[in-house]
Amino acid sequence: MTNRGNQQPRQREISKLLRERGNRVTPQRRAVLKIIQEHEGHLSADEIYNLARDDVPRLSLSTVYRTLDLLKELDLVTELHLAGDHYRYEAQSGRHQHLVCLGCGKVIEFQCSHCGTIYRELFSQHGFAITSSRVELLGYCEECSKAMDN
Amino acid sequence: MTNRGNQQPRQREISKLLRERGNRVTPQRRAVLKIIQEHEGHLSADEIYNLARDDVPRLSLSTVYRTLDLLKELDLVTELHLAGDHYRYEAQSGRHQHLVCLGCGKVIEFQCSHCGTIYRELFSQHGFAITSSRVELLGYCEECSKAMDN
DNA sequence: TTATATGCAAACAATTTGCATCCTG
DNA sequence: CAGGATGCAAATTGTTTGCATATAA
Numbered sequence: 001m002t003n004r005g006n007q008q009p010r011q012r013e014i015s016k017l018l019r020e021r022g023n024r025v026t027p028q029r030r031a032v033l034k035i036i037q038e039h040e041g042h043l044s045a046d047e048i049y050n051l052a053r054d055d056v057p058r059l060s061l062s063t064v065y066r067t068l069d070l071l072k073e074l075d076l077v078t079e080l081h082l083a084g085d086h087y088r089y090e091a092q093s094g095r096h097q098h099l100v101c102l103g104c105g106k107v108i109e110f111q112c113s114h115c116g117t118i119y120r121e122l123f124s125q126h127g128f129a130i131t132s133s134r135v136e137l138l139g140y141c142e143e144c145s146k147a148m149d150n
Numbered sequence: 151m152t153n154r155g156n157q158q159p160r161q162r163e164i165s166k167l168l169r170e171r172g173n174r175v176t177p178q179r180r181a182v183l184k185i186i187q188e189h190e191g192h193l194s195a196d197e198i199y200n201l202a203r204d205d206v207p208r209l210s211l212s213t214v215y216r217t218l219d220l221l222k223e224l225d226l227v228t229e230l231h232l233a234g235d236h237y238r239y240e241a242q243s244g245r246h247q248h249l250v251c252l253g254c255g256k257v258i259e260f261q262c263s264h265c266g267t268i269y270r271e272l273f274s275q276h277g278f279a280i281t282s283s284r285v286e287l288l289g290y291c292e293e294c295s296k297a298m299d300n
Numbered sequence: 301t302t303a304t305a306t307g308c309a310a311a312c313a314a315t316t317t318g319c320a321t322c323c324t325g
Numbered sequence: 326c327a328g329g330a331t332g333c334a335a336a337t338t339g340t341t342t343g344c345a346t347a348t349a350a
Contacts, residue, residue, distance in 0.1 A: 137284075142276070174348085213307075236339055
């Protein structure tokens with residue numbers, strides 16, 4: 001595994017990273033990465049596919065999946081499974097967590113100020129070194145809670 | 151949504167719960183529930199299917215899925231997406247979180263003593279009422295960490 | 301007795317793979 | 326110009342659905 005737990009590198013560094021591994025920098029890969037970085041979160045493979053085709057019309061869905069696999073290996077994207085049917089992907093930027101409303105499906109991002117503490121505890125208690133997290137808290141947002149209580 | 155945030159009821163209560171909703175208590179449903187409760191966690195639909203067939207040989211996979219849907223509705227099982235390809239299910243027992251080792255795939259359960267605090271903060275800050283959580287912290291367990299540093 | 305559950309097989313949807321061709325380094 | 330990357334289409338896999346039959350209440 002590469003690039004453990006650091007910040008989102010810029011395009012140039014990413015290209016370097018790829019070349020060092022013997023991978024190539026192709027228009028398709030650039031396009032997929034760009035979409036993910038611009039949209040900052042929660043895209044499905046199919047959505048990425050459609051958006052990236054504005055740049056690379058001949059792009060195929062399998063290339064999207066293959067690229068996502070590669071970016072996952074490089075810790076550049078995180079694969080999520082929010083409430084729903086398929087995977088979603090987002091750029092590995094600052095750590096944040098997800099609140100998913102079971103009523104309307106809305107996803108709220110939040111920062112958990114306690115995570116650092118928790119990670120440290122886990123390391124001392126279990127020797128477990130966290131590299132990433134998928135925290136999905138499910139419940140009902142304010143509006144949906146109100147709607148239900150009627 | 152039914153039965154918000156309470157403890158695992160016993161068989162008899164579950165039967166009652168089902169009947170009240172107009173659902174029936176069938177051998178298939180008993181078998182699936184029994185397997186999930188006995189195995190306390192992390193079974194895929196297919197594994198449940200195979201195990202439950204010891205009790206009910208004519209059981210079909212679609213019935214397993216249908217039963218899991220029902221049990222989810224009743225908050226009796228939780229659907230997880232640990233690192234991997236498909237859903238996993240576990241009895242909704244006391245709240246715990248999952249540590250998933252990216253090296254060997256091992257899953258460690260842990261209690262997060264800070265969750266109560268976090269939930270309370272979220273409610274006051276976002277008006278969001280948490281009913282369940284999927285917390286999956288990914289990283290490397292002690293052994294795998296050591297193995298990698300060689 | 302009668303509506304709910306089931307099993308089976310067929311349908312679906314998301315993801316993966318084989319292979320000939322393309323193109324980056 | 327050589328090996329990695331791509332597009333396409335076909336294959337897989339996990340899950341869902343339609344429908345005739347079985348069964349719990």
